[in-house]
Amino acid sequence: xxxxxxxxxxxxxxxxxxxxxxxxxxxxxxxxxxxxxxxxxxxxxxxxxxxxxxxxxxxxxxxxxxxxxxxxxxxxxxxxxxxxxxxxxxxxxxxxxxxxxxxxxxxxxxxxxxxxxxxxxxxxxxxxxxxxxxxxxxxxxxxxxxxxxxxxxxxxxxxxxxxxxxxxxxxxxxxxxxxxxxxxxxxxxxxxxxxxxxxxxxxxxxxxxxxxxxxxxxxxxxxxxxxxxxxxxxxxxxxxxxxxxxxxxxxxxxxxxxxxxxxxxxxxxxxxxxx
Amino acid sequence: xxxxxxxxxxxxxxxxxxxxxxxxxxxxxxxxxxxxxxxxxxxxxxxxxxxxxxxxxxxxxxxxxxxxxxxxxxxxxxxxxxxxxxxxxxxxxxxxxxxxxxxxxxxxxxxxxxxxxxxxxxxxxxxxxxxxxxxxxxxxxxxxxxxxxxxxxxxxxxxxxxxxxxxxxxxxxxxxxxxxxxxxxxxxxxxxxxxxxxxxxxxxxxxxxxxxxxxxxxxxxxxxxxxxxxxxxxxxxxxxxxxxxxxxxxxxxxxxxxxxxxxxxxxxxxxxxxxxxxxxxxxxxxxxxxxxxxxxxxxxxxxxxx
Numbered sequence: 001x002x003x004x005x006x007x008x009x010x011x012x013x014x015x016x017x018x019x020x021x022x023x024x025x026x027x028x029x030x031x032x033x034x035x036x037x038x039x040x041x042x043x044x045x046x047x048x049x050x051x052x053x054x055x056x057x058x059x060x061x062x063x064x065x066x067x068x069x070x071x072x073x074x075x076x077x078x079x080x081x082x083x084x085x086x087x088x089x090x091x092x093x094x095x096x097x098x099x100x101x102x103x104x105x106x107x108x109x110x111x112x113x114x115x116x117x118x119x120x121x122x123x124x125x126x127x128x129x130x131x132x133x134x135x136x137x138x139x140x141x142x143x144x145x146x147x148x149x150x151x152x153x154x155x156x157x158x159x160x161x162x163x164x165x166x167x168x169x170x171x172x173x174x175x176x177x178x179x180x181x182x183x184x185x186x187x188x189x190x191x192x193x194x195x196x197x198x199x200x201x202x203x204x205x206x207x208x209x210x211x212x213x214x215x216x217x218x219x220x221x222x223x224x225x226x227x228x229x230x231x232x233x234x235x236x237x238x239x240x241x242x243x244x245x246x247x248x249x250x251x252x253x254x255x256x257x258x259x260x261x262x263x264x265x266x267x268x269x270x271x272x273x274x275x
Numbered sequence: 276x277x278x279x280x281x282x283x284x285x286x287x288x289x290x291x292x293x294x295x296x297x298x299x300x301x302x303x304x305x306x307x308x309x310x311x312x313x314x315x316x317x318x319x320x321x322x323x324x325x326x327x328x329x330x331x332x333x334x335x336x337x338x339x340x341x342x343x344x345x346x347x348x349x350x351x352x353x354x355x356x357x358x359x360x361x362x363x364x365x366x367x368x369x370x371x372x373x374x375x376x377x378x379x380x381x382x383x384x385x386x387x388x389x390x391x392x393x394x395x396x397x398x399x400x401x402x403x404x405x406x407x408x409x410x411x412x413x414x415x416x417x418x419x420x421x422x423x424x425x426x427x428x429x430x431x432x433x434x435x436x437x438x439x440x441x442x443x444x445x446x447x448x449x450x451x452x453x454x455x456x457x458x459x460x461x462x463x464x465x466x467x468x469x470x471x472x473x474x475x476x477x478x479x480x481x482x483x484x485x486x487x488x489x490x491x492x493x494x495x496x497x498x499x500x501x502x503x504x505x506x507x508x509x510x511x512x513x514x515x516x517x518x519x520x521x522x523x524x525x526x527x528x529x530x531x532x533x534x535x536x537x538x539x540x541x542x543x544x545x546x547x548x549x550x551x552x553x554x555x556x557x558x559x560x561x562x563x564x565x566x567x568x569x570x571x572x573x574x575x576x577x578x579x580x581x
Contacts, residue, residue, distance in 0.1 A: 065340070108369055116340060117369035123361060126330045130337020130345075133322065137298070137343065144337075157361070160330025168322075 069124020122155030151183030166205030213238020284309025351377030381520030398525025461489030
C-alpha cells in the first residue's frame with residue numbers, strides 16, 4: 001500500500017539523518033553515534049510519514065507524542081526535528097555547545113518538538129503509558145510512540161511500565177524496540193542477555209511484531225498493524241545494526257559513545273553518500 | 276485525636292470532585308495513604324500500579340504531560356528514595372506537574388520500624404531544583420494544603436503523617452505555599468517548626484515562659500521555598516531552634532542554617548533525629564526517646580540562647 005516512491009523518499013531521509021548525525025557528533029567532539037545510526041529508519045518513518053505533528057505548533061494538543069526513551073540517540077532526534085522544520089537545520093551544529101537548545105540528551109523545555117526529557121534510561125515506557133492513559137481519559141485520538149533500546153530494556157522501570165500498559169490495555173501506545181544488540185560495555189547478549197525478547201513482551205501481555213528495523217516498508221506496515229490491535233499495547237521489535245551505514249562503526253561497542261575524528265568523519269560521509 | 280491521613284484523603288476526594296483533571300495513583304497502599312477514598316468514588320480516575328513506586332512516578336509524569344493533575348502516593352521513604360531518580364529526571368528537571376505524596380512521614384509508621392520510617396525524605400526532596408516541599412503540621416493544615424498543591428503549577432512533594440496529631444492550627448484557613456506563620460511572639464528565642472511537632476513546640480514555649488524565657492514560635496509548612504523573610508525577622512531574637520521529625524541533616528535544620536548563614540548568622544540548635552537510624556516502638560515514646568520530646572526542645576532553647 002506504500003508506493004515505492006514514498007519508501008525511497010524515507011530511505012533518503014534516513015541517509016540524510018545519518019549524515020547529520022556523524023557531522024553533529026564530530027562537531028560536538030562527543031556523543032553517541034552507534035545508537036543514533038541504528039535508529040535512523042525509525043526516526044525517518046515516524047517524522048516523515050507516521051506522526052501526526054505540526055512543526056508550526058510543537059505544542060499542538062492533538063499531536064501524536066513521541067518519546068525517545070534511549071535519549072543518548074538525541075542527535076538523530078534533533079536531525080529529524082530540524083529536517084521536519086521544527087527549528088533551523090543550521091542549529092544542528094550547536095549540539096552540546098554552551099548555551100545551545102540541543103542538550104546532550106533531549107530536554108523538553110529547551111528544544112521545540114521534544115515531547116519529553118530523557119537520557120536516564122528506562123523512563124520512556126512508563127511515561128508513555130501515562131500519556132496513553134491521559135489520551136484515553138480525554139477521549140483523544142492521538143497516539144503515543146516510544147523508542148526503546150535493547151540494552152535499556154535491562155532496566156526494571158521498563159517492565160514496570162510494561163505491566164501498567166498491559167493492565168490498562170493501552171492499545172493507543174506503540175513501543176518500538178531498536179534491537180541492535182550492542183551496549184556500552186559490549187554485546188547485549190553478553191552483558192545481560194535479553195533473549196527471548198519477543199517472548200518476554202508477549203508474557204507481559206503485549207502484542208509483538210518482529211521486523212527488520214532498517215526496512216522502511218516493514219516499519220511503516222508494522223506501525224499500521226499496531227493501530228489495528230485494539231485490546232493491547234504493541235511493541236515493534238526491529239532488529240538493527242548498531243552504527244548502521246558506517247562500516248567501521250557497525251556492531252562495535254566502542255562506537256556507542258565516541259565522536260569520529262576528521263578522517264573518520266570523511267570516511268563515514270563517503271560511505272553514506274555525503275548528503 | 277484527628278488522623279492526618281484521613282483528613283488528607285477526604286480533602287483529596289473533595290477537591291477532586293470539582294477538578295476533572297485530577298487523577299490519583301497509588302502503589303498498593305491506598306488503604307494506608309487514604310488515596311483509596313478517592314479511588315472508591317472515582318475508580319476511572321484512580322490507577323493502582325502495584326508495588327512499583329518508581330514506575331508510578333513516571334506514569335504520573337506521562338499523565339501530567341497529557342494535561343492531567345496526578346497525585347501519586349506511597350510511603351514517604353519509597354516515594355522520596357526509591358523513586359528519587361525518576362523524580363530528579365522526569366519530575367524536577369523536566370518540570371512536570373506531578374504531585375508526590377509521601378505518606379507515613381517521619382516515624383509515624385512507628386511499630387513497623389526503621390525500614391518504614393522516613394527520616395531522610397525531606398533532605399533528598401529539598402535538594403531537587405524546581406521541587407516545592409510541603410510538610411503540614413496537623414490535619415487542618417494537611418486538608419488546607421490539598422487545594423494549594425493541586426493549583427500550584429509545578430511539581431510538589433507533600434509529606435503526610437499516619438499519626439493522630441492534635442490540631443495546632445485553625446481549621447478552614449487558606450494554605451499559601453511559601454508562607455510561614457507566626458504563632459507566638461517572644462523576645463529571647465525563635466522556635467521554628469516544620470511538621471507534626473508543632474503542638475510540642477507550643478508546649479515547650481509555654482513551659483519556657485514559666486521560667487521567664489519568652490519564645491517566638493513559627494510554623495514553616497513549606498520547607499521549600501522556605502519563607503526567608505519571616506525567618507530573618509524572627510532571627511532578630513538572636514537564637515533559633517529548628518524542630519522537625521526528620522534527621523537533623525538536610526531537612527529544616529539545614530534549610531534554616533543555609534538561609535541564616537548566608538544572610539544573618541545566628542546561633543542555631545536543631546531538634547530532630549541525630550543522624551542515626553531509629554527503632555520499633557509506640558509513636559509518642561519513639562519521638563521522646565529519639566530526641567523530639569518537649570524536654571528536648573526546651574534543652575535546645577537553653578543551648579541556643581547560651
